[in-house]
Amino acid sequence: MNRILTADTVITMDPDLPRAEAVAVADGKIVAVGSLDLCTQALPDAEVVDTGAAALLPGFVESHSHPVLSGATMMPPAYWVAPWFAPKWDDVVAVFERALAETPEGTPLAFFGFDGLLQERPEPDAAVLDAIFGDRMVALVGNSGHTAYVTSAVLTHLGWDVNPPADPPNASFDRHPDGTLTGRALEVGAMMAFVEPVLEGVQKSGHPLQGPVEFYALMAAAGITSSSEHTYKAELRAPYEAIAKIPGCPLRIRLYHMSTESDANDPFDSDVPEDMLRKVGIKLWADGSPWVGNIAMSAPYLDTHVTEAAGITPGATGESAMNYTRQQLDELLDRYVAAGWQMAFHVNGDVGVDIVLDAFSRALTVHGLLGTDHRWRVEHIGGARADQFPRMASLGVVPSMGPFQFYRWGDLLDGGMFEPAIGSQWTRTRDAFNAGLKVCYHNDGSVTPPTPLLNMQATITRRTPSGALHGPEQAVTVHEALQAETINAAYALRSEHEVGSIEVGKLADFVLLGADPYAVAPDTIGSIEVKGTWLGGEPIDLDAFLAMSRQVDDSALRELHKLGVPVCCASHPAGAGA
Incomplete structure (x- = not known):
C-alpha cells in the first residue's frame, strides 16, 4: 500500500537532510523524504497517515544478538531470572516458588539468568536446589552463558547419580571429593548435557516457536x-x-x-x-x-x-x-x-x-x-x-x-x-x-x-x-x-x-517514539515510549504476529531443545581450541 507518513518530526539520520516533515512509501520502500507537499507530489494518490508520534526514526538496529536461542531458553514456558527482573537471590527464589505454584506437579522447569555478582549469591548446587524443588527436574543457567545448575532429579534421570561421566572437551562437571557430581556444570559441553533433558520436557508444554517469537x-x-x-x-x-x-x-x-x-x-x-x-x-x-x-x-x-x-x-x-x-x-x-x-x-x-x-x-x-x-x-x-x-x-x-x-x-x-x-x-x-x-x-x-x-x-x-x-x-x-x-x-x-536511515530507495523500516531524543533530558532517554514499528512500509501488529506463529507447522521444529543456550560469552564454545 502507498502511504505518506507524518509525525511531529522525522529524524532521518541522513546528514544531507537531518529532519523532515513526511516520508512517502511505496511497495515497501521509501520514495520521497521532506515536506508533506514534496511527498504528496511523489505519491499524489497515497493515503496520508498521521502516526501520532513525536518523532519518527529509522528502525533501531541491534548489531549483535541471538533471537531464536534467547527466546527458546529465556521466554515462556521457561523463566528468565536475570538481575534486571530478579535483582537479588530472594527475588530469584520468589520466581522459583511462582513456577512451582503455576505448573503441574512433575513438570520440568528451566530458569535462565542467574548472576552471582549482582544477585549476591554463591553458585547453587543440587543440594540447594533440591531443598526448593524436591524431586522435580530443574535447570538453572548462569547469565554469562558459562554455568548451569541442576537438581538431583536431573542427575538421576541421566543415570549420573551413580555413574558420573568424564568431563566433556573444554568443559567440566563440578564434583564432590568422592567424584560424584554436585549438580554444577561449567562451559557449554557440560551445561548442555545437564540442560537438554530439562528443556525437552519444558518445550513439550507449548509450541516450539513460542519462546523465539x-x-x-x-x-x-x-x-x-x-x-x-x-x-x-x-x-x-x-x-x-x-x-x-x-x-x-x-x-x-x-x-x-x-x-x-x-x-x-x-x-x-x-x-x-x-x-x-x-x-x-x-x-x-x-x-x-x-x-x-x-x-x-x-x-x-x-x-x-x-x-x-x-x-x-x-x-x-x-x-x-x-x-x-x-x-x-x-x-x-x-x-x-x-x-x-x-x-x-x-x-x-x-x-x-x-x-x-x-x-x-x-x-x-x-x-x-x-x-x-x-x-x-x-x-x-x-x-x-x-x-x-x-x-x-x-x-x-x-x-x-x-x-x-x-x-x-x-x-x-x-x-x-x-x-x-x-x-x-x-x-x-x-x-x-x-x-x-x-x-x-x-x-x-x-x-x-x-x-x-x-x-x-x-x-x-x-x-x-x-x-x-x-x-x-x-x-x-x-x-x-x-x-x-x-x-x-x-x-x-x-x-x-x-x-x-530514512533515505529514498531504502526499506521503509521505522520506529515511532513518544518524544524527540534530542529534545529531552539525557537521563530520560531510556524511558521514552516506543509507540510502534513499521517494517517494509507496514505497521507491525505484534499481537497478530504472535497469534499467527501458533499456526506454524511445528513438525520440523521439535528439536529446539537440542540447539543449546546462547554462547556469545562462552569462553570455550564446543570445539574451540585450547
Whole structure:
C-alpha cells in the first residue's frame, strides 16, 4: 500500500537532510523524504497517515544478538531470572516458588539468568536446589552463558547419580571429593548435557516457536527492526526461516555462522527473501566473560568481596585466558577469508584485543584486503585501551560495543572488580568515536534485554541505575548514540544500503517514539515510549504476529531443545581450541 507518513518530526539520520516533515512509501520502500507537499507530489494518490508520534526514526538496529536461542531458553514456558527482573537471590527464589505454584506437579522447569555478582549469591548446587524443588527436574543457567545448575532429579534421570561421566572437551562437571557430581556444570559441553533433558520436557508444554517469537516481539517492542544471529548453525535454519515467513514478522536477521561448525564456510541459500534473512559473516571467540574472570586482560582483577562472591581469582589473566593460540587464529582466518565472509570476533580484554588486531593485520595483509571494505568486527571490547581504537580505524575494523556491560555492572567494575582507572573507563565509547570509527551498540540478547534507548542514555550520561557517575570523559553526544543504534549498526551488518536511515530507495523500516531524543533530558532517554514499528512500509501488529506463529507447522521444529543456550560469552564454545 502507498502511504505518506507524518509525525511531529522525522529524524532521518541522513546528514544531507537531518529532519523532515513526511516520508512517502511505496511497495515497501521509501520514495520521497521532506515536506508533506514534496511527498504528496511523489505519491499524489497515497493515503496520508498521521502516526501520532513525536518523532519518527529509522528502525533501531541491534548489531549483535541471538533471537531464536534467547527466546527458546529465556521466554515462556521457561523463566528468565536475570538481575534486571530478579535483582537479588530472594527475588530469584520468589520466581522459583511462582513456577512451582503455576505448573503441574512433575513438570520440568528451566530458569535462565542467574548472576552471582549482582544477585549476591554463591553458585547453587543440587543440594540447594533440591531443598526448593524436591524431586522435580530443574535447570538453572548462569547469565554469562558459562554455568548451569541442576537438581538431583536431573542427575538421576541421566543415570549420573551413580555413574558420573568424564568431563566433556573444554568443559567440566563440578564434583564432590568422592567424584560424584554436585549438580554444577561449567562451559557449554557440560551445561548442555545437564540442560537438554530439562528443556525437552519444558518445550513439550507449548509450541516450539513460542519462546523465539516472543523474543522477536520483545525486540520489536523496543523499537528494533533489524538484528543478527551471532551463533548461527545449520540447525537454526528451520526456525529462522519459519519465523521470517510468518505474516507480520517484525525483524530482519543477518546470520554469523559459528567458526566451530564444520559447514561454516558454506553459502546460505534460502527461499526467504535476502532482505529478511541472509548470512554475512563468521563468528569467532577470542576470550571469555568479564563476570566469571576469564577475559584476556592486562589489568588485574582485584581481591575484594565482589570478586570473592563471584569466585573470580584475583590477578591479571593475560594471554592465558585466550581460547586460541595466535597460530590457531591465523589458521582460522585463513580458512574463511577466501570466501569473503565478514569476521566477527568476541573479545573483551585488552590483551585479547591486541592479539585479535595482530591476527587481523596479518590476515588482511596476506590476503590483500588492507584498505578494502571488509568490515571485520570486534564484539563487546569492554576492557579495550584507548590506544587500540586508532589501530582499529587504521585496519578498517568495526567495533560493536555493549553499553550494557558498563550500565549493568559499572558499579562493580569501578573499584570492585578493577582499579577505578580501568573500571570507570569500561566501554570506552568516547575514545571509539574520537578515533573516527563507525561505533555501534548491542545488548547481546539474552545477556541483557533489548534496550536501545537505554543504551543511548547510558553512553550519553555515563550513569548506572544507582545514579553513580563512572568515567564521564567517555560520554558521547545524543547524535552519536543514535548513530550507534541506527546507521552505524546497519553498516556493521552490511545492510546500510537497505536500513539504518530514512533515505529514498531504502526499506521503509521505522520506529515511532513518544518524544524527540534530542529534545529531552539525557537521563530520560531510556524511558521514552516506543509507540510502534513499521517494517517494509507496514505497521507491525505484534499481537497478530504472535497469534499467527501458533499456526506454524511445528513438525520440523521439535528439536529446539537440542540447539543449546546462547554462547556469545562462552569462553570455550564446543570445539574451540585450547
